[in-house]
Amino acid sequence: MTSRVDNDDTLRIEWPRPLDAEIVLRHVESGEECPAGDLTVLSPGDWTAFCRGEPVATDDPGFSLDGLWAYAESRRSREIRAFRTPGGTLGLRVREVEPYVEVIRVTADDGVIQAEGAIAYGDPIRGEARLVAVPRRGPEPVSGPASFQGRWFEGALEIEPMTVNQVRSRVFWDLYAEIDGTRFPLATRLDDIVDKKTKVRFPAQRVAQIRVRPYYTETDSLAVAVSVEEATS
Template sequence: MKPHAEIDEVWPRDGRIRLVGRIHGRTTDGTDGTDGTDGTDGVDGDWRLVLIRRAHPGRRLDYPARLQGDRFESEWPVADLAASDYAAVEEWDIHLSDGSTELRAGRHLDDVRGKKKIFVYPEQRVGGLAVRPYYTVKDNLSLECRSRTGGTA
């Protein structure tokens, strides 16, 4: 399995989304760890959580990721996802990056397939936007932002 940011916990509440997980398949020298080891000991560097707007990949948001060993934690305010040029539905893909490598965030090591239909997270509203985390058909974690008329957070 290729290196990725394995998500253990998703906490969408209080106007923020918090993720907790671990880096899987990456060694200290930046290789992919395919030599039979788990490849997670001593991951170092300045890691950031990166949100990439799928329709406009040049539009990126990034936030500090706190690392302890191979474990990471990061959070961001839902309001940061509001943009004036939104379509009715926008999607953001989530990555963990050390500046040279971007690891896709997802949940692949739990033997549960088809998370898109199983895991349903609550939406949060900010202004006219409803935001909710969801798993893709490949069990990667993304964000869905839908235009809503009226509501406020």
Template sequence: MGVVVTDAEVTLADVLALKMAIEEPLAAGTQLVLRHRGSGAERRVMLGTPGRRAREASVAVSLGPLALVPGRWDAYLQQDGPRTRMQSVDPGFSLDRLDAYALDRRTMAYRAYRTRNGFLAIKIAEAEPVADVRAVWFREGRFEVTGLLAYTGFTDDDQHHTARLSLRHSDAEVVAIATVQGVRFHAALSLCDVLAATPDSQGIWEPSLEVEGLDAPLALGANLDDVEGKRRRVHYPATRIDGVPIKPSFTADDQLRLEVGPGMSAA
């Protein structure tokens, strides 16, 4: 069919905007077919418009009305004959663009991306307010973390919000004041307080961020970027406090944890 996607973006209004290099105009009746990898369910959208020979084409498809369920949807074009999977040269990643998309309050998040084999696909996930982690480090006996408040509806401005960081392990909890300005957060917490709260100095600690104006504490995770499987791919430096090893890590679903003590491994 001679079609290559050169730019793919899901806009702030959840519209899939595509720019394509084409050899021939899209014929009348051409369909965009989205196929769910897990179930095989399909959604079809008419695209074709008769016209003169062209080297480029742009299409826009509103994703909300298609009732797409969470998961990954592969993109195909179909005219009169067999469907053709859509090739893409756009990596589909811009952290600035993803940050802007995450500022709105959403229940579903859509993302266009290029697969490892070079094809266009859509990733869809349920969205709820979260504290998206951007940096983690240890300094002067403190655990520090910074990031972005996502899907909260907060404005990216200079307004300060009262907040606190909590670390929980079994029945123990350590709390510290956090700084939230607009949608950016920073928090620091004493690791000596963490060890004092656990007599055996061992366990998995789960952080959360409570922010004024939000109904529930926010989990600390890292889901906005395109790095999946962070437990295998992202490794932060560990530290020792009074001889006890402490290491930040991610769970299988990219949630941040603190592993305290030897031989710990987050679920």
């Protein structure tokens, strides 16, 4: 069987459905049950699909990059995604979302970090913008030129300003697209790569004894680690 959540938050299942069988969704933590016909009432968290009291088995991982991109092109405050549980049954994951830039490409070279991507869960935007790096503590934010063309975003940021007057051994900077005073986090969440923080590595650049490297956080947001390297004898 295959299963998808359509853009209108309707669960579509292709399978030899038993006669007079209704799919019921059960919240994994609370045990709350809801009919699968109305996903708008589902509370955040993971839900398991049941039919006639038994979990619905599936060999479909629930992943379609094209489908997820189409879903993310609609403005929404909640994401509902079908997936296959470790036990091989159909599940739904419901979570609250806000507009952000889904990063497609990151380039770190020649003293610059460049990012390209598209707005997810928000409206198209057009105009000049900024790629902003915000430290979690310490220095002031720094920024570089960027632009929005509909959903598409491109921005570049010189790394040298992030290294000026660094007094801590390591400073972490979170990246945002900013336009008209509104900031959109940069992240990569529509693919099927889990644990990007340990699996995806970008090239490091250096300014004197300071290393600058983009990385993914535990929430798949794009950030930059600026570290003072120990001098070698």
